[in-house]
Amino acid sequence: xxxxxxxxxxxxxxxxxxxxxxxxxxxDGEFVVFVGPSGCGKSTLLRLIAGLEDTTSGRIVIDGKDxxxxxxxxxxxxxxxxxxxxxxxxxxxxxIAFPMRMAKMDKAEQNRRIENAAAVLNxxxxxxxxxxxxxxxxxxxxxxGRAIVREPAAFLFDEPLSNLDAALRVGxxxxxxxxxxxxxxxxxxxxxxxVEAMTMADKIVVLHDGIIEQVGSPLDLYREPRNVFxxxxxxxxxxxxxxxxxxxxxxxxTMGIRPEHIAASPTTGTWQGTVGLSEHLGSDTFFHVAxxxxxxxxxxxxxxxxxxxxxxxxFLTPDETRIHRFDSAGNRMT
Amino acid sequence: MARAVRPGRKALxxxxxxxxxxxxxxxxLWTVLTxxxxxxxxxxxxxxxxxxxxxxxxxETVQQRSNYARHFWNSVVISVGSTILGxxxxxxAAWSMAFVPSKHTKNILMxxxxxxxxxxxxxxxxxxxxFRDFGLLDTRTGLVIVLxxxxxxxxxxxxxxxxxxxxxxxxxxxxxDGASLKSExxxxxxxxxxxxxxxxxxxxxxxxxxxxxxxxxxxAAKAAPLTAFIASYSSPEGLFYAKxxxxxxxxxxxxxxxxxxxxxxLVRGLxxxxxx
Amino acid sequence: xxxxxxxxxxxxxxSPSVLLLLGWMLIPLALTVYFSFLRYNLLMPGGTPFVGLExxxxxxxxxxxxxxxxxxxxxxxxxxxxxxxxxxxxxxxxDQPMWGQGIVRILVIAPFFVMPTVSALVWKNMFLNxxxxxxxxxxxxxxxxxxxxxxxxxxxxxxxxxxxQWLPFATLILLTALQSLDSERLEAAEMDGAGSFARFRFMVxxxxxxxxxxxxxxxxxxxxSIFAEILVTTNGGPGNxxxxxxxxxxxxxxxQFDVGxxxxxxxxxxxxxxxxxxxxxxxxxxxxxA
Numbered sequence: 001x002x003x004x005x006x007x008x009x010x011x012x013x014x015x016x017x018x019x020x021x022x023x024x025x026x027x028d029g030e031f032v033v034f035v036g037p038s039g040c041g042k043s044t045l046l047r048l049i050a051g052l053e054d055t056t057s058g059r060i061v062i063d064g065k066d067x068x069x070x071x072x073x074x075x076x077x078x079x080x081x082x083x084x085x086x087x088x089x090x091x092x093x094x095x096i097a098f099p100m101r102m103a104k105m106d107k108a109e110q111n112r113r114i115e116n117a118a119a120v121l122n123x124x125x126x127x128x129x130x131x132x133x134x135x136x137x138x139x140x141x142x143x144x145g146r147a148i149v150r151e152p153a154a155f156l157f158d159e160p161l162s163n164l165d166a167a168l169r170v171g172x173x174x175x176x177x178x179x180x181x182x183x184x185x186x187x188x189x190x191x192x193x194x195v196e197a198m199t200m201a202d203k204i205v206v207l208h209d210g211i212i213e214q215v216g217s218p219l220d221l222y223r224e225p226r227n228v229f230x231x232x233x234x235x236x237x238x239x240x241x242x243x244x245x246x247x248x249x250x251x252x253x254t255m256g257i258r259p260e261h262i263a264a265s266p267t268t269g270t271w272q273g274t275v276g277l278s279e280h281l282g283s284d285t286f287f288h289v290a291x292x293x294x295x296x297x298x299x300x301x302x303x304x305x306x307x308x309x310x311x312x313x314x315f316l317t318p319d320e321t322r323i324h325r326f327d328s329a330g331n332r333m334t
Numbered sequence: 335m336a337r338a339v340r341p342g343r344k345a346l347x348x349x350x351x352x353x354x355x356x357x358x359x360x361x362x363l364w365t366v367l368t369x370x371x372x373x374x375x376x377x378x379x380x381x382x383x384x385x386x387x388x389x390x391x392x393x394e395t396v397q398q399r400s401n402y403a404r405h406f407w408n409s410v411v412i413s414v415g416s417t418i419l420g421x422x423x424x425x426x427a428a429w430s431m432a433f434v435p436s437k438h439t440k441n442i443l444m445x446x447x448x449x450x451x452x453x454x455x456x457x458x459x460x461x462x463x464x465f466r467d468f469g470l471l472d473t474r475t476g477l478v479i480v481l482x483x484x485x486x487x488x489x490x491x492x493x494x495x496x497x498x499x500x501x502x503x504x505x506x507x508x509x510x511d512g513a514s515l516k517s518e519x520x521x522x523x524x525x526x527x528x529x530x531x532x533x534x535x536x537x538x539x540x541x542x543x544x545x546x547x548x549x550x551x552x553x554a555a556k557a558a559p560l561t562a563f564i565a566s567y568s569s570p571e572g573l574f575y576a577k578x579x580x581x582x583x584x585x586x587x588x589x590x591x592x593x594x595x596x597x598x599x600l601v602r603g604l605x606x607x608x609x610x
Numbered sequence: 611x612x613x614x615x616x617x618x619x620x621x622x623x624x625s626p627s628v629l630l631l632l633g634w635m636l637i638p639l640a641l642t643v644y645f646s647f648l649r650y651n652l653l654m655p656g657g658t659p660f661v662g663l664e665x666x667x668x669x670x671x672x673x674x675x676x677x678x679x680x681x682x683x684x685x686x687x688x689x690x691x692x693x694x695x696x697x698x699x700x701x702x703x704x705d706q707p708m709w710g711q712g713i714v715r716i717l718v719i720a721p722f723f724v725m726p727t728v729s730a731l732v733w734k735n736m737f738l739n740x741x742x743x744x745x746x747x748x749x750x751x752x753x754x755x756x757x758x759x760x761x762x763x764x765x766x767x768x769x770x771x772x773x774x775q776w777l778p779f780a781t782l783i784l785l786t787a788l789q790s791l792d793s794e795r796l797e798a799a800e801m802d803g804a805g806s807f808a809r810f811r812f813m814v815x816x817x818x819x820x821x822x823x824x825x826x827x828x829x830x831x832x833x834x835s836i837f838a839e840i841l842v843t844t845n846g847g848p849g850n851x852x853x854x855x856x857x858x859x860x861x862x863x864x865x866q867f868d869v870g871x872x873x874x875x876x877x878x879x880x881x882x883x884x885x886x887x888x889x890x891x892x893x894x895x896x897x898x899x900a
Contacts, residue, residue, distance in 0.1 A: 358778070
């Protein structure tokens, strides 16, 4: 109930190959996040699963049945759109009731599910308002409510939090995660924000240029990125990637070390550099350090108390156990 | 931007503009006034403007003597009828062009608009003969068919522009919610497009009501709408200015009022989007 | 969004309109061309023999033909000059700060919504009539002889009547275009030292030129087919003085019942209109991408 498998799925728009062959298995009940930069194909992939686009080739299997030729209305999936896509001429109640009305569900059952969903999502007071009278967060919840009442095999989320302001985003993130814990339904979630991916996912699928770069749990991707792209994409601030002498010393073409795995000191350390820009967040400070032989400055995280200024000399010691090594093709070296 | 304009300048603009506007509107005003005069007063020299014995006799005469109601009803039937028929054809067409565009969509739209450029006189002969042979001459049905055909491109164009303003995602959501195509159009698209559809209907009723080629060449006494009925005053007997004015006032009043509310639609519909 | 299912639905939904318009285009057109090659008079019994280009010869050598072409062009150009020229001036005027702009607009727009037969008859009788018309009364009050407009200057009179109807259209379109001109750009130009005339010449006029072109092209398409106004005022006369191509074909087809000749005339009218249409389509095509 709620497992989705993609077999050799491709999608081209005219001459442009947006999705190269992709194989992916999503288990029942998983919270899977598709993440990647703009244009990587994550939304397209979601829409293929939803049935809003046809695949160019390949199969989509939902709960063991081939759904490749099945229209979106009949796939048993529910989608929450980035712009919420609420019906502006209907009240919240009618919006949420719509899918059940299309399924010709019995009225009493419809009402029961609406009341349920409204209670879970804190919408009970708004049932008779129109979307135009609601705030962004409330609209988001109505969209989710409309999806819930269908009791679908899986929920599909297409960048649902992108249109919300930052504070709201954090709150809604938690609400969606709680929803997942509660309903235990499969959720496929698309975002370009790797923080959302890391905090919400059971499994992350990193996409780039139409192919899957890596699939794994958030910590897997953090600790063992399979290639340079994933290494640079996951983690904020970005992992430092160095080439040249230091990399070769460790037997790699490119070496990576996260800002949080470099110790900084005003007096001693393996490397020496000059402090450039520094960002003080209060709890942490991030130094951008210019190093001889490197074109890009290194980003280093230090405890908030360390006090160094622009132009000061700084000493850095990387944690050798946390160094990532990549070969000339960009792939992880074991 | 609010910058103080010298009141003198503003007054001058107002004076000139109102004068010219009054001159342009005058013939309409004169017609309405004359409709309330007796025939003798209507041709009086020097002309009488406001102070005369207002009478409704012309309105009564026109309605009694010439079956005015029938012609009025003909106009209503063919305007509304061709609008409804046009909508039934155009809504699906506009849906497909706005929401499932293909690489041919633009060409099809342009071709449709180009059919409006056909000079009607170019097909007068076959239309007349076809109508004669099919018993459509002097019938409201025949006129509804012709008016639908000549205005269909405009209806399709206008609906297309209004549909494009509706976010496609909302229709996709309906599909995900299990809606069939019919449900999607009926329960989601049309309710959202009501203002656009109303605007289109308004414009089309105006265009059909005022059409003055086919309504003059393909009708005789039975199906003649107001355009043709008024044309019968071109060779009248005796004094008739006041009656003409009454008939004219009744014929143009509904459309004048509708027109005043549809200026934006007029620009959108008749310039094919080239002017915004 | 495009799936196989939605694409085939789309094709189905668009076909009734496309098929009907295709039929509307092809069938009567083909018949017109066909009839133009026949000797076919509704009043004369007997067959309708094929006579090749005979109708076209008759048509082109008919003195009425040259008159009709000339009159058609004069009508179109005349109305264009008055309506577009007047429209530009009126649009500029209405755009100025004033009181009651809304009412001015409504008054100026009104004539466009009056049906052509009403406006023609109102003008013919209540204004232009040399005995009872208002212009006649005005002449009398000034001690002048009233002028019989429709007899002595029929084409000019019709140009006047039709211009009165189309001036509002041009004004409305041009006013809309004028008001879409970003006032900030004009202010910037003013700060840069450009006077009113310079601003008009280098900013307003170019911005409006697109709208002006559209108005000219659309009006031309409709003006080529002026009919009702001629029918109810002069019937093309005196003689052929106010006959245009549309009226000529009408007269031949439905008054003289020579449908063969009328069809040839119809074909000529179509060719003329096509030339204009090509220009208009280029203009619109650029905009459909927007």
